[in-house]
Amino acid sequence: MKERVLELLKKGYPDFVSGESICQSLGVSRTAVWKHIQALRAAGYDIEAVPHAGYRLVNIPDRLYPAEITRGLQTAFLGRNVYHYDQVESTNRTARELAARGVPDGTLVVAEEQTGGRGRMGRGWFSPHGRGIWCSVILYPAVNPMDAPPLTMLAAVAVARALRRAAGVEAGIKWPNDLLVGEKKICGILTELSAEMERVNYLIIGMGINVNIDRHEFPLELREIATSVQIERGRRVSRVHLLQNLLAELEYWYRLWEKEGFAPVLACWKELNVTLHRPVRVFTWKESWEGWAEDVDADGSLVLRLPGGEYKRVVSGEVSLRAR
Amino acid sequence: MKERVLELLKKGYPDFVSGESICQSLGVSRTAVWKHIQALRAAGYDIEAVPHAGYRLVNIPDRLYPAEITRGLQTAFLGRNVYHYDQVESTNRTARELAARGVPDGTLVVAEEQTGGRGRMGRGWFSPHGRGIWCSVILYPAVNPMDAPPLTMLAAVAVARALRRAAGVEAGIKWPNDLLVGEKKICGILTELSAEMERVNYLIIGMGINVNIDRHEFPLELREIATSVQIERGRRVSRVHLLQNLLAELEYWYRLWEKEGFAPVLACWKELNVTLHRPVRVFTWKESWEGWAEDVDADGSLVLRLPGGEYKRVVSGEVSLRAR
Numbered sequence A, B: 001m002k003e004r005v006l007e008l009l010k011k012g013y014p015d016f017v018s019g020e021s022i023c024q025s026l027g028v029s030r031t032a033v034w035k036h037i038q039a040l041r042a043a044g045y046d047i048e049a050v051p052h053a054g055y056r057l058v059n060i061p062d063r064l065y066p067a068e069i070t071r072g073l074q075t076a077f078l079g080r081n082v083y084h085y086d087q088v089e090s091t092n093r094t095a096r097e098l099a100a101r102g103v104p105d106g107t108l109v110v111a112e113e114q115t116g117g118r119g120r121m122g123r124g125w126f127s128p129h130g131r132g133i134w135c136s137v138i139l140y141p142a143v144n145p146m147d148a149p150p151l152t153m154l155a156a157v158a159v160a161r162a163l164r165r166a167a168g169v170e171a172g173i174k175w176p177n178d179l180l181v182g183e184k185k186i187c188g189i190l191t192e193l194s195a196e197m198e199r200v201n202y203l204i205i206g207m208g209i210n211v212n213i214d215r216h217e218f219p220l221e222l223r224e225i226a227t228s229v230q231i232e233r234g235r236r237v238s239r240v241h242l243l244q245n246l247l248a249e250l251e252y253w254y255r256l257w258e259k260e261g262f263a264p265v266l267a268c269w270k271e272l273n274v275t276l277h278r279p280v281r282v283f284t285w286k287e288s289w290e291g292w293a294e295d296v297d298a299d300g301s302l303v304l305r306l307p308g309g310e311y312k313r314v315v316s317g318e319v320s321l322r323a324r
Helices: A002-012 A019-026 A030-042 A066-070 A091-100 A150-167 A229-233 A239-260 A263-272 B002-012 B019-026 B030-042 B066-070 B091-100 B150-167 B229-233 B239-260 B263-272
Strands: A046-050 A054-059 A082-088 A107-114 A132-139 A172-174 A178-181 A184-196 A200-210 A279-283 A288-296 A302-305 A311-314 A318-321 B046-050 B054-059 B082-088 B108-114 B132-139 B172-174 B178-181 B184-196 B200-210 B279-283 B288-296 B302-305 B311-314 B318-321
Touching (some): A002 A019, A002 A030, A002 A054, A002 A066, A066 A239, A091 A107, A091 A200, A150 A172, A150 A184, A150 A229, A150 A239, A172 A263, A200 A239, A239 A263, A279 A302, B019 B030, B082 B091, B091 B132, B150 B172, B150 B178, B150 B200, B150 B229, B172 B263, B200 B239
Parallel strands (some): A082 A107
Antiparallel strands (some): A046 A054, A178 A184, A279 A288, A288 A302, B046 B054, B184 B200, B279 B288, B288 B302
16 A cells, blocks of 8 residues: 555656545545555655645655566566565575575565675675665576576676666676676676476576775775776666666566577677686686686586697686786 | 483393493483483383393384484494484475584484475375385585586485395386386485585485385375385385495495596496386476487486487486386
8 A cells, every 4th residue: 555655656746646636546544645655754755745735755765665676667577576675684595585485486585785695606795785786586497407507697698788778887797697897896696596406496596786886885805806887887876777677688588598598698698798718717616727718608618728728618617817 | 311321221232231330320310310211211112120120121113213323323424413303294395494504414314204205206205104214315515516416316326225235125226216126116316406506505315215114005006106125025124224224325425426426326327227228208397208218428317219210318307117
């Protein structure tokens, strides 16, 4: 009901909407309308109330509220069901708990702040309040776990395209799924899965996008290696708008992957990548190699040409780009 | 402390152990010893108490108690930490909850009965009280999820060898991991994993072995397709003894896999298999094929020769054996 009051105020924006018309539209009392207005104010909506004129929406808070995300969202299933939190340890962790309870396909978990945000290789992820898109998407792809790794590269394609189209940031992809502007990271993706050997139970794609973070707000150790949309564009942008674009991109590429497999995703990944045809160092948990990033194969593995001339196929790991 | 009283009674078996000596060995009062004896009796241990003579162990209950499993167990880590339940929904489910809490590597979850035992492809698994080995092992292998599937075939090798050595049952393996005697199933294995794209968080190998189940005890729909150790051997066998052997086999093959990879496991799997070099039908979630089971490749995939002569590699699915 609170959301329906908000809808009416948004329709009336920037004019006043009379209390009487809200009462009639929703079939509730003036006292009830007043209670919902108070609840909306508590959630951060700036609403002016003038006797005989009614209510007027003055300002929408910079929050990733479900009502804001789903209004005008161009997707069929992705992000249609949203769990929003002010603070969580990590959205992936919350998503795991929700997935185990069987929430709908495409459910989005989003938080204003993560107290224990995590990146790949067990690293932390700086996730200050209201400054980024810290979110996880829950999917139930009907595949066996060996076919799941391409989905993490698919997510990178979706984020890169959303950053380009909705925020004007020319992000490139470092294999397999880090998003860079220049040499600095703007987004990290952590994909997790629960599976039997024959099929995936659920897949969680966690994404952390640095949006409205100023350079001096990054911890010292991140200042030279991290960036944000705000830093790149010189102004704050709407997180809701960027997230809506991201969800639309994700759904588009996911549906395409379901129909046509990894090939079209990989083709787009290659167009957006900044890893290939240059010298790199690749680290895995056990080893590291220096070589020339020759190609990414049909499974998403990085094909490295070693100094001796032989080729090395790397299934997973961390790439450090080297001077050409 | 209860376990230490039991140890003393087992050492003294079949003779009486005086209450006084138990008090002195453990440094506790006679009242305390009596309480532990009562607790052991409540757990099913038949203990005779005779004034001036002491206590005598008459019979050990047919239960998979941790103290019974770990006594004389020939492993370094597998099954050293045991969670025993009288009844669970499924041991895999309980194991998932324990793994998420970070119990030690090699932890064993075992139940006398499963109320919702599950097999592969979402099927149920008949798990009556005290009649089988319904258990799950929790492992933390340092691999990426694409390298995990061979572990389910490794488990089949371990169970087949334990059945042959400890129970005298000539079980064969149907790809990838069903255990058959003749055409009838004696054990099913359900492997589950939680992973990031770069590494497995935890792996759970669930095993259901039909041990002391009489033919008439199977539900009608299972009588022609399931068997048990008791049916094959014509007598009941010790579940503890069989489980100890299974744990030792599992640890042996797991350590070998860690050191040398899948090749030696696959070689043994091939020796024990009943799938290859015969006509089969293979079902996956979406499709099915009829053909000749030609080989299993280095990844564990089944290589099928189709009637037209071309080869089909099947990563996961269900095999139905056909008349030669």
